[in-house]
Amino acid sequence: MIEFETVSKTYPGQSVAVADFSLVVPSHRTVVLVGSSGSGKSTLLRTVNRMVEPTSGRVLIDDEDVRERDPVALRRSIGYVLQHGGLLPHRSVLDNIATVPVLKGTPKRRARTAASELLERVGLDPKIGRRYPGQLSGGQQQRVGVARALAADPNILLMDEPFGAVDPIMRRELQEELLRLQAELHKTIVFVTHDIDEAFLLGDEVVVLREGGVIAQRGTPAEILGAPADDFVRDFVGADRAERELHITTVDGRSIAVDGTGRPVGVLAP
Amino acid sequence: MNWLSLNWPQVIELTRDHLLLSAPALLLSVLIAVPIGRLAQQRPRIGGALLGAASLLYAIPALPLLIIIPALFGVPLRSPATMVIALTVYGVALLVRTAADAFGSVDPRVREAAVAVGHSPRSVFWRVDLPLAVPVLLAGVRVVAVSTVSLVTIGALIGVPSLGTLLTDGFQRGIPAEVATGIIATMALALLFDALLVAAGRALTPWATIRHERPLPQEETT
Numbered sequence: 001m002i003e004f005e006t007v008s009k010t011y012p013g014q015s016v017a018v019a020d021f022s023l024v025v026p027s028h029r030t031v032v033l034v035g036s037s038g039s040g041k042s043t044l045l046r047t048v049n050r051m052v053e054p055t056s057g058r059v060l061i062d063d064e065d066v067r068e069r070d071p072v073a074l075r076r077s078i079g080y081v082l083q084h085g086g087l088l089p090h091r092s093v094l095d096n097i098a099t100v101p102v103l104k105g106t107p108k109r110r111a112r113t114a115a116s117e118l119l120e121r122v123g124l125d126p127k128i129g130r131r132y133p134g135q136l137s138g139g140q141q142q143r144v145g146v147a148r149a150l151a152a153d154p155n156i157l158l159m160d161e162p163f164g165a166v167d168p169i170m171r172r173e174l175q176e177e178l179l180r181l182q183a184e185l186h187k188t189i190v191f192v193t194h195d196i197d198e199a200f201l202l203g204d205e206v207v208v209l210r211e212g213g214v215i216a217q218r219g220t221p222a223e224i225l226g227a228p229a230d231d232f233v234r235d236f237v238g239a240d241r242a243e244r245e246l247h248i249t250t251v252d253g254r255s256i257a258v259d260g261t262g263r264p265v266g267v268l269a270p
Numbered sequence: 271m272n273w274l275s276l277n278w279p280q281v282i283e284l285t286r287d288h289l290l291l292s293a294p295a296l297l298l299s300v301l302i303a304v305p306i307g308r309l310a311q312q313r314p315r316i317g318g319a320l321l322g323a324a325s326l327l328y329a330i331p332a333l334p335l336l337i338i339i340p341a342l343f344g345v346p347l348r349s350p351a352t353m354v355i356a357l358t359v360y361g362v363a364l365l366v367r368t369a370a371d372a373f374g375s376v377d378p379r380v381r382e383a384a385v386a387v388g389h390s391p392r393s394v395f396w397r398v399d400l401p402l403a404v405p406v407l408l409a410g411v412r413v414v415a416v417s418t419v420s421l422v423t424i425g426a427l428i429g430v431p432s433l434g435t436l437l438t439d440g441f442q443r444g445i446p447a448e449v450a451t452g453i454i455a456t457m458a459l460a461l462l463f464d465a466l467l468v469a470a471g472r473a474l475t476p477w478a479t480i481r482h483e484r485p486l487p488q489e490e491t492t
Contacts, residue, residue: 051386076388086383090401090477100388132477148387 001027002048002156002188007057007213009043017043018213020057027155030182030189034199035209036236041192044213045158048190049075061156076100079149079157079187083164085141087133093119093144094129100152111151118147123177139170143177150185159191163198175201196237200225208233273447281436285455287350288432292419292463295354299361299414304407306362307369308399321367328363332424335359353425353432360421361414368410372403405478408471412464419460423452433459 002025009018018040025031033041046052047059050071059066066074080086087096095102097118098111106114116126122143133141142162149157163171175198182189193199199206200221207218210232217229225244228234238244242260248268249256255268274281306324310317335356337347345351376399384398423434436452439445472479 046386049386051382072388072390075386080383080386082379082383082386084379084383086379086386088380088384088398089377090475103388103390103393134477 001025001060001062002190003060003063004044004047005058005060007044007047007054007059009040009047009052009213010055016212018054021213021215022057023207023215023218025188025190027188028186029204030191030202031205031207032191032193032199032203033207033209034193034196034203034236035211036194038211039209040211040213041194041209042160045160045190045192048156048158049078049080051075076104076152077154077156079152079154081142081145081149081157081159081162083161085133085138085145087141087144087148089133092130092132093136096133096144097129097147097151099148104152115147115151118150119144121150122147122181137170138166139174142166142174146174146178146181150181155188157187157189159189161193162191164193164195171198178202200237208236273445274451277448281433281451281455284431284433284435285459288419288422288434288456288459291350291353291422291425291430291432292357292415292459295357295361295422296411296415296418296463298354298358299365299418300411302358303362303365303369304400306366307371308373308395310366310370311373317370321370324363324366326363327359330359332356332421333427336424336428348429350430352428353422353430357418357421361418364414364417365410368413369403369407372406372410373399375406376402401474404471404474408467408474412467415463415467416460419463420456423456 004021004023007018007021008016010016021040021044023031033039033044035041043052047054048061048066050066050069053067061069087093088099091099094112094115097115098106098108101111101114102108112129116129119126119129124140124143124147128136128140133144136144145162149159163174166174179202191199191202203221205218206221206224208216208224210216216236217224217233224233225237225239228237228239234240243263243265245260246257246265249258256264257266257268259265303324306320310320336352339345339352339355339359340347340349343351343355345355380402381394381398384394389398422432423437425432426434426438433452433456436448436455440448440450440452
């Protein structure tokens with residue numbers, strides 16, 4: 001369980017990035033922080049592994065203040081996936097995945113064997129283990145990034161717009177892969193994105209952020225879509241967008257869902 | 271050519287002396303310049319002053335430097351140690367800025383990602399910054415290597431034997447073949463150093479040569 005207690009962050013010489021943010025992320029659930037740039041979502045994520053120290057307030061992991069923990073040990077206990085993969089260009093794919101276990105003192109050979117198994121787990125051919133990150137496609141690099149985050153079997157995964165830089169088809173595949181992995185692994189995931197559809201797809205719970213880390217609404221995707229708290233949320237989730245306004249027409253005795261522009265989008269299951 | 275056929279044992283001995291002066295100086299230059307360069311890159315305020323001071327060292331004329339060093343370090347004037355120290359001073363002066371640039375060339379996002387997944391400050395240096403700085407660093411070391419090998423010849427003026435001895439001796443005694451041998455052997459040694467460094471660079475950075483190739487075709491198994 002991760003708790004944010006009235007977390008604020010002000011960068012010197014700039015406006016407030018986050019003010020008085022409180023949130024509880026229950027264990028084994030995926031919570032998505034969604035907002036446009038300037039909403040402080042990445043800043044919030046990075047307070048969990050102490051890459052950002054809050055100006056005031058505190059972050060607790062299983063009731064322990066993260067400031068009590070050694071930052072290096074804390075970071076090794078948390079899986080972290082970044083937008084650009086953040087892989088080491090001079091290390092092979094296997095060595096990249098094995099980074100944290102090796103830093104923790106696992107013998108190299110054993111760590112590499114485990115890394116090879118992880119490659120398969122994230123849907124990659126173990127043969128690519130010997131290549132360098134620069135030889136992989138963007139989507140492959142992101143999968144390697146996910147494998148690296150899982151290597152030390154952390155309870156918590158922090159994902160900072162991990163699929164933001166790959167093309168839409170690849171992004172969809174990566175999202176499905178994450179859902180499949182999460183169904184097996186039950187990690188506590190904090191996921192940051194600006195893409196509301198991604199948030200609704202992946203989040204057990206979604207937190208819509210306004211500028212400065214103010215929570216506009218939190219709830220399940222259905223709750224937010226069904227009852228947007230205000231105009232900001234309504235606009236952000238696109239509740240008024242034509243493709244969100246479905247109605248049913250009957251054609252030859254079958255119920256067809258049609259969106260706001262009159263385009264059929266699917267058939268109701270009987 | 272006749273001169274060389276009669277004197278080749280001396281040439282070989284002087285080549286060895288030359289090597290024993292330039293190799294330690296080069297090694298020391300790298301060992302001193304890299305930490306300073308790293309400090310300069312991390313702390314730009316101290317770094318700027320440090321880089322300025324280091325560059326200034328290069329402006330010291332060689333002969334006065336060779337006289338100051340024995341006074342400062344307590345080594346005999348006509349000793350290889352004096353020469354190695356002088357060459358190291360020039361090597362450091364040439365290399366610190368490149369060393370700072372080399373660490374500056376490391377993608378900060380890669381460094382930050384390394385910290386975020388749990389590298390300690392020490393392992394960031396050894397496992398991330400230093401290996402990634404090698405390509406730029408090596409370019410600087412190559413320049414220093416060639417400059418050091420040719421500067422060694424100055425030692426002949428204070429009586430420290432090297433291939434430079436062939437130049438002074440050849441001029442004094444009017445033997446063009448001896449001077450030519452000195453020049454060619456010095457250049458050959460410089461080229462050899464350079465070739466060795468290039469080979470070492472390739473061996474140290476297999477990832478850098480591959481990176482410029484086309485990405486391999488995608489092989490997603492899903």
